[in-house]
Amino acid sequence: MRRALRALRRPPITDHRVVGRVSAVAAFGRKLSVAVFVVARRATILPDVDEATTVESMRGYYARRATYYERVYLKPERQRDLRTMEAWLPSMFVGRRVLEVACGTGWWTPHGASFAREWLATDLNPEAIEVARRKEMPLCVRFETVDAYRFAELGDRRFDGVFAGCWWSHVPLGRLAGWLDALHARLESGARVVMLDNNYVPSSRTPSNTPISRRDADGNTYQRRTLDDGSVHEVLKNFPTCEQAFSILGERAVERQWIQHEHYWVLSYQLT
Ligand SMILES: C[S@@+](CC[C@H](N)C(=O)[O-])C[C@H]1O[C@@H](n2cnc3c(N)ncnc32)[C@H](O)[C@@H]1O
Numbered sequence: 001m002r003r004a005l006r007a008l009r010r011p012p013i014t015d016h017r018v019v020g021r022v023s024a025v026a027a028f029g030r031k032l033s034v035a036v037f038v039v040a041r042r043a044t045i046l047p048d049v050d051e052a053t054t055v056e057s058m059r060g061y062y063a064r065r066a067t068y069y070e071r072v073y074l075k076p077e078r079q080r081d082l083r084t085m086e087a088w089l090p091s092m093f094v095g096r097r098v099l100e101v102a103c104g105t106g107w108w109t110p111h112g113a114s115f116a117r118e119w120l121a122t123d124l125n126p127e128a129i130e131v132a133r134r135k136e137m138p139l140c141v142r143f144e145t146v147d148a149y150r151f152a153e154l155g156d157r158r159f160d161g162v163f164a165g166c167w168w169s170h171v172p173l174g175r176l177a178g179w180l181d182a183l184h185a186r187l188e189s190g191a192r193v194v195m196l197d198n199n200y201v202p203s204s205r206t207p208s209n210t211p212i213s214r215r216d217a218d219g220n221t222y223q224r225r226t227l228d229d230g231s232v233h234e235v236l237k238n239f240p241t242c243e244q245a246f247s248i249l250g251e252r253a254v255e256r257q258w259i260q261h262e263h264y265w266v267l268s269y270q271l272t
Contacts, residue, residue, distance in 0.1 A: 051172045054236050055149065058170055059124055061225070061233040062104065066127035068228065069105050077208055081261040085196060089163075090114035092194050092268065096161035099186065101148045106132025108165040112194075113138045116161070122146035122153075149179060151186055160191045168245075168267075169197045169238050173218045176248055184252065187271050193253070196266040200239040208263060212237075240265075 062069070073082060089108065094115040103109055103121035105128050113119035119141045123129050129143050146153040148167065162183060171179050187193070201208045210223040213234070223237050242258040245267050249256065253269035 051174060054172060057233065058235060061227075061235055063125045063127045064227055064229070064231070066105060066125060066131055069128070069131070070107060073107055075208060078263045081263045084261065085264060085266060086111045088266075089194070092192060093119075093161045093163070096192060097159050098161035098163060099154075099159040101162065101164040101183070102167040102170075103132060103143070104128045104165070106135055106137070108163065108196075109141060110135070110137055112163045113141050116140050118142070120144060120157075120159070122148070124148065149175070149182070151182060154186060158186060158188050160188045162187060162191060162193050164195045166197050168195050168240065170236055171238075172236060173220050173238065180248065184271055189271060191271045192268065193271060194266065194268045196264055198237075198239070199261070199263055199265055201263055210237075242267075 086108075089111040093112055095117050097118040098112065098116050098120070100109060100112065100119060100121040103123050104125075106121060109119065109121050109132060113121075116138070117140060119138070121129075121132060121141055121143050122145070123132075124145065124147050126145055129145065133143055144153060148164075168176075183193075198209065200212070210225055212221045213224045214222050216222070219238075220236050221238055223235050224232055225235050226232050242260070242265070245258065246253075246256055249269065252272050254272055256269040257267070259266040259268075
């Protein structure tokens with residue numbers, strides 16, 4: 001498994017690059033789904049909670065976690081991937097007017113915005129934005145409170161770039177297609193889209209993820225996470241494969257690229 005992960009880390013998988021690597025990712029995806037399935041089988045099967053409750057509880061969970069959220073970026077085993085992605089991100093948005101979805105405490109913002117023309121970093125939680133505002137940011141960065149499901153606060157503004165870090169994994173599978181439609185409606189033709197998120201890395205020596213506690217009837221996976229105040233929260237967290245992501249995007253996404261790091265995946269594409 002470790003050898004397979006190392007082999008997949010680089011170079012990236014692109015549409016116009018080779019069946020061999022895509023099938024390697026498919027093999028990896030199968031291994032991953034087997035691993036996830038095993039965990040899920042051991043987990044308690046609870047009745048499904050409705051999506052609105054899941055979405056609202058996620059908002060509350062991240063509001064309470066905002067002041068120490070960035071501890072997740074200090075995990076030693078993730079440092080190499082983080083440095084690689086931080087170095088890669090600036091080149092993706094040179095000269096673009098970018099919407100950052102669910103920016104949180106702004107970990108990715110200074111990297112993504114380095115050479116952007118305009119960068120609107122948005123999140124639903126003022127608590128998270130407050131942490132981000134206190135950091136030094138490129139001059140093009142502005143912050144606003146925006147609900148990533150509706151984007152109503154954006155009015156008729158349109159963008160030619162979008163970035164979302166660790167957000168895709170929190171969108172319930174039943175809402176993913178609708179959310180992508182809503183996002184793409186805010187973008188101009190030719191817009192560059194970049195999303196990145198966590199892999200599930202099963203390892204007995206250094207467990208990097210919170211275990212999956214259950215899987216619902218739609219296939220969403222959940223984790224039970226404990227905050228510093230002792231409160232326990234069930235958080236929806238999905239781990240998509242390259243094939244699932246490409247499939248839901250369909251023909252509207254061109255120049256598609258899936259970069260498989262050990263602890264993160266990165267998806268980029270251009271909107272037709
Ligand atoms: C996993 S954090 C990701 C933060 C940041 N992008 C990162 O990668 O470090 C998820 C973020 O989603 C935000 N959030 C939760 N519900 C939201 C919603 N409906 N609209 C916009 N942001 C939301 C939370 O406040 C939190 O900052």
